[in-house]
Amino acid sequence: MSAQPPQDALRPIIRSADDIAALVNRGPTGKGHANIIVLLALGGVFLDAYDLTTLSYGIGDVQKYFNLSGSETGMVLPP
Numbered sequence: 667m668s669a670q671p672p673q674d675a676l677r678p679i680i681r682s683a684d685d686i687a688a689l690v691n692r693g694p695t696g697k698g699h700a701n702i703i704v705l706l707a708l709g710g711v712f713l714d715a716y717d718l719t720t721l722s723y724g725i726g727d728v729q730k731y732f733n734l735s736g737s738e739t740g741m742v743l744p745p
Contacts, residue, residue, distance in 0.1 A: 678689050693699060721743065729739045 678685070680686055680689070690703065725739060725743065728734070728742065732738075734742070
């Protein structure tokens with residue numbers, strides 16, 4: 667039987683964006699890993715755009731439901 671480190675020792679500790687950058691830079695290099703990173707980045711952009719798009723379609727109903735004025739509605743929308 668070989669001694670193996672505890673499962674928690676294999677998991678990286680991420681506390682900041684610098685930790686993520688270090689983790690990516692330490693990882694194996696290869697085209698597959700680059701593709702995964704690009705897909706994750708594009709996924710973040712898609713989710714951000716999806717959030718704004720759904721809010722823009724529904725803001726009229728939100729404004730009517732809560733009886734918001736134009737300036738109050740502007741406070742609901744992100745900058």
